[in-house]
Amino acid sequence: MSTTITSLPREEPVSIPLTSTSHPDDPIPEEPTSIPHLTILRRSITGASDSQSSATSVTAASETSVDSDAPLTPITEPSSDTALDEAFGDGKELGAAPQRRRRASTVLISQNSEDVQRILGDIPSGTNLLGKICCGGGCCKLEPLKHLIPSLAVNPVLRPKNAAFESLRLYLGELSLDSKLTKVAPLPENTVSFSSVSIESVGKKLGPSDHPPQFLQPHAPYEVYRAPLHHARELTRPGAEKRTYHFDIDVTDYPVEGGNVDFVVGGAIGVCPSNPESVVDGVFNRLGVPKFVRDKKITLHTTHGRWPTIWGDEKPRDLLTTRRELLSWCSDLQSYPPTKPLLRLLAEYASDENEKKILMYLCSAQGQGAFCDLRTGPYTTVLQLLDAFPSSYPPLDHLLSTLNTLMPRFYSLSQDPMIQRTVDGTESRRVIEIAVTVHECPDWQGGHRTGTGSGFLERIARKLLAAEKEGIDPASLDLHVPMFRGLMSNPLARKFVSDGPMLLIGAGVGVAPFRGFVQSRLRSANCANKVWVLQGVRDSLLDELYSGEWGVHEDEVKKVVQSRRGEGRYVQEEVRHQADLVWFVINSLDGRVFVCGSSKGMGEGVEAALIDVAIAKGNLNPDQARIFWDEKKEAGQYIAETW
Numbered sequence: 295m296s297t298t299i300t301s302l303p304r305e306e307p308v309s310i311p312l313t314s315t316s317h318p319d320d321p322i323p324e325e326p327t328s329i330p331h332l333t334i335l336r337r338s339i340t341g342a343s344d345s346q347s348s349a350t351s352v353t354a355a356s357e358t359s360v361d362s363d364a365p366l367t368p369i370t371e372p373s374s375d376t377a378l379d380e381a382f383g384d385g386k387e388l389g390a391a392p393q394r395r396r397r398a399s400t401v402l403i404s405q406n407s408e409d410v411q412r413i414l415g416d417i418p419s420g421t422n423l424l425g426k427i428c429c430g431g432g433c434c435k436l437e438p439l440k441h442l443i444p445s446l447a448v449n450p451v452l453r454p455k456n457a458a459f460e461s462l463r464l465y466l467g468e469l470s471l472d473s474k475l476t477k478v479a480p481l482p483e484n485t486v487s488f489s490s491v492s493i494e495s496v497g498k499k500l501g502p503s504d505h506p507p508q509f510l511q512p513h514a515p516y517e518v519y520r521a522p523l524h525h526a527r528e529l530t531r532p533g534a535e536k537r538t539y540h541f542d543i544d545v546t547d548y549p550v551e552g553g554n555v556d557f558v559v560g561g562a563i564g565v566c567p568s569n570p571e572s573v574v575d576g577v578f579n580r581l582g583v584p585k586f587v588r589d590k591k592i593t594l595h596t597t598h599g600r601w602p603t604i605w606g607d608e609k610p611r612d613l614l615t616t617r618r619e620l621l622s623w624c625s626d627l628q629s630y631p632p633t634k635p636l637l638r639l640l641a642e643y644a645s646d647e648n649e650k651k652i653l654m655y656l657c658s659a660q661g662q663g664a665f666c667d668l669r670t671g672p673y674t675t676v677l678q679l680l681d682a683f684p685s686s687y688p689p690l691d692h693l694l695s696t697l698n699t700l701m702p703r704f705y706s707l708s709q710d711p712m713i714q715r716t717v718d719g720t721e722s723r724r725v726i727e728i729a730v731t732v733h734e735c736p737d738w739q740g741g742h743r744t745g746t747g748s749g750f751l752e753r754i755a756r757k758l759l760a761a762e763k764e765g766i767d768p769a770s771l772d773l774h775v776p777m778f779r780g781l782m783s784n785p786l787a788r789k790f791v792s793d794g795p796m797l798l799i800g801a802g803v804g805v806a807p808f809r810g811f812v813q814s815r816l817r818s819a820n821c822a823n824k825v826w827v828l829q830g831v832r833d834s835l836l837d838e839l840y841s842g843e844w845g846v847h848e849d850e851v852k853k854v855v856q857s858r859r860g861e862g863r864y865v866q867e868e869v870r871h872q873a874d875l876v877w878f879v880i881n882s883l884d885g886r887v888f889v890c891g892s893s894k895g896m897g898e899g900v901e902a903a904l905i906d907v908a909i910a911k912g913n914l915n916p917d918q919a920r921i922f923w924d925e926k927k928e929a930g931q932y933i934a935e936t937w
Contacts, residue, residue, distance in 0.1 A: 310873045310910040437476060437659035448472065452648045458681035461738035463671065464652070464664050471651055475658035481642055482635035485597045486691040488617075492593065495614050500591065506566045506623045506776050509613050512604040512702055513778060518566050519548055523773040524725055526755040537732045539755045540708070543775050546724040555779065557711040557726055559810045562780035564702035566604075567750035568622045573677055577621060580680040581690055588618050601699050617690060625697040627676045629746050631669040636679070636696050639688050646685035653683060673735050675743075703747030704780055705730055708806035710813040729806040751775070794884030795824040797876060801865040801896045805829045807935075808890060826875060828868060866899035870906055877911040880926060887926075889934040897934060904932075 449471035453459065501508055506518045525542040545557065557563075578588055594613045600606050602613070602624035621627070634657050641653030655661035656668065668674060676697065680686065705728040732752050733745035744752060754775065758768045798808040808827055869876060879885040889900050901923070908919035926932035 310870050310906060437662075451651055453652075454646075454649055454682060454684070456681065456684065458678050458738055459683070461672075461678065462668060462674065462682055464656075464668065466652065466655065466664065469651070469655055469661075471647060473651070473655070473660070475654055475660055477659040478654055479634040479638045479657040481638055482692075482696050484689075484692045485599060485601075485695045487595045488592045488691055489595065490593065491591050491614060495591070495593070498591075498614060500614070500616065500619070503618075504568075505774070506568070507602075507613075507615055507619050509602065509606075509611075509615075510566060510604055510623065511606060512564060512566065514606065516549060516551065516778065518776045518778055519545075521545055521548070521775045521777050523754060523758060523768075523775055524723070525768075526758045528755070528759075529729060536734075537752070539730050539732070539752060541728050541730065541751065541755065541775065542725045543728070543777065544723055545726050548779070551779070557707065557779060559707070559710050559712070559813075560807060561711070562704045562706045563726065563728065563777045564704050564780055565747060565751065566623070566702050566776045566778075567700070567747045569625075569627050569700070569746065570749065570753075571622075573627055573675070574618065574621050576677045577627065577680065578617075580677065580684075580687075581693070582687060583617065583690060589616050591616055594620065601694075604699065604701065620694055621690075624700055625694055626700040626746070627697070628673070628743070629700075630698045632665075632674055632679060633696075633698075634665065636676075637665075639692060639696050640679060640683055640686040643688040644683055644686040646683075649683045649685050653686070672738075673743075678738050700746070702778075706807040708809050710810045794882045794886070795826075795879045796886050796888065797826045797828060797879045798888045798890070799828045799865065799869065799900055800890045801829070805890070808888070811888075826879070828865065828872060864899060865896060866903040869900055869903035873907045873911055876904065876907045880931060884931075886931050886933060889932075901934070 451466060451469050451471060451473075453466070502520075505520055508517055510518055512518065522544040523541065524544045527540050529538045529540050530536065543563075578585075591614060594602070594611070594615050596602075596611045598608060598610060600608055602611075602615075602620060637653050638657045641650050641657060644650040644653060656665045707726055708729045709727040711724075711726050730748050730751050732748045734742045737743045743749070754773055757771060758773055761768045761771055798805070798811065800808055805827065812825060812827070876887065880887055887904070889897060904923055905916065905919045908914050908922045909916060912919070912922065914922060923932055927934075
């Protein structure tokens with residue numbers, strides 16, 4: 295990853311380019327005169343309007359401050375690090391510095407030795423300090439490979455001859471069938487079992503196959519809500535590097551919750567996705583599970599833990615379900631890098647001695663380097679591992695005991711839910727809107743696979759779009775989004791006592807929450823205020839999101855920056871190009887700078903660019919520039935919501 299973030303002083307700051315709005319000889323911050331701004335002409339709120347209609351009209355006019363809400367992506371209940379990466383985006387947006395094709399999930403485990411042991415599969419041993427700072431791959435526990443006999447030519451390990459194994463790119467070094475392996479991860483406990491359904495359960499009906507089972511309950515006692523999909527469309531144009539979809543979701547009948555909880559600007563929803571049917575059937579086929587039992591009702595028994603619920607209590611459970619439900623909705627088959635317990639399970643049930651030796655090697659102290667490479671290399675799915683080691687047939691119940699829970703994906707609202715309405719006949723319906731970028735990565739078979747959450751939503755969107763293209767009423771398809779309202783603790787979704795100029799900085803789908811903020815700000819303002827949106831996109835003709843849909847007249851909503859066709863400029867570069875605007879906003883009375891996007895790319899890069907702006911415009915050294923922005927954070931003038 296080639297971001298320019300620094301936590302240490304930098305001798306030579308990045309130069310700030312001169313633009314048409316620069317004032318190099320004027321040390322006093324002043325508004326760049328050639329950049330248009332967003333101001334209110336009048337307020338107009340109707341009871342029911344189309345989701346794409348304008349809620350407020352604006353023009354360049356007065357500049358008086360008013361109270362307003364400030365949205366950004368809320369903090370929700372804990373989820374897996376990898377799941378969150380996929381939900382909010384871990385790919386390279388315009389605004390995110392280039393990243394590795396695969397990143398190990400180390401954020402959550404880096405400070406928790408118990409999490410490290412769970413991933414490594416080791417019994418507590420070794421240096422405690424190393425356990426706490428372990429990257430998750432276990433390289434710190436690497437031990438040399440030893441052999442029972444001197445000659446390696448006697449029993450060399452034969453590598454499986456299949457494309458799936460070759461795609462793992464494992465370096466086995468001097469491994470042979472006679473190699474002595476130590477500190478091998480123990481076989482994981484089997485906490486799951488199946489039995490026939492009881493007589494009283496024979497007549498019970500399960501939920502629909504396209505909706506999560508009732509027992510998931512991400513926030514008990516409320517179940518996952520079956521929200522009708524009102525409309526979906528692709529925001530990006532043909533030829534865009536990434537596809538982004540817009541969803542209008544009907545929440546008119548969403549169940550009432552206590553504490554006056556409601557959908558608000560800056561809020562989010564959790565979506566419970568399912569694994570692709572082709573992947574689920576592929577796992578069934580590899581495990582030899584007959585087709586006639588895959589959808590047959592069974593009683594699931596667990597000995598302890600939360601699974602198959604999401605955030606339920608840790609306790610034994612007896613649940614009515616099917617094998618397909620458990621594999622489709624409850625078990626993550628492709629988001630997490632391989633763990634030692636999973637590899638150890640495959641080794642236990644591998645009949646080929648060469649495959650068993652390789653798997654045991656990956657679970658040992660001698661194979662820590664190869665294990666780390668496997669975890670931090672390109673994405674590796676459960677089905678890919680089963681194909682790579684075809685002699686391994688672990689029982690389904692034991693495999694389910696070892697897999698990670700399939701977690702919800704969270705998406706920020708891209709509109710002000712208090713003013714957006716749509717009309718269905720004579721009935722007014724409440725609609726919320728989200729934008730979802732589809733994340734793709736290379737598949738070992740030569741194609742591409744999508745992320746679990748974004749791919750799930752894209753499949754739904756394509757069904758609706760195909761129906762519309764064929765003249766079929768989408769309502770007849772009964773398409774829906776399994777969702778729940780995010781539990782929010784967002785310091786940004788609040789009203790400010792007074793508002794000065796605001797600069798909103800985002801890249802790609804990270805600008806979606808700003809759309810709701812602009813709508814809310816214009817709706818609630820009594821007088822005009824300046825609002826600038828610095829939006830980073832790869833190509834303004836293909837990738838710009840919500841062009842003409844900011845709730846105001848498009849010719850008056852001027853983004854500070856649109857990527858020029860054919861240029862590969864990141865949003866942090868645009869921040870430097872707009873140094874005068876940044877300096878004017880942050881030094882104005884009640885001026886605020888908002889940043890929304892990925893922390894590992896865009897967020898860190900923008901922060902480094904803001905430091906460069908302070909160095910150049912404020913004549914500060916690097917330490918003083920960092921202190922300047924830290925103080926602006928404490929004062930609530932620099933607000934970054936990154937993930």
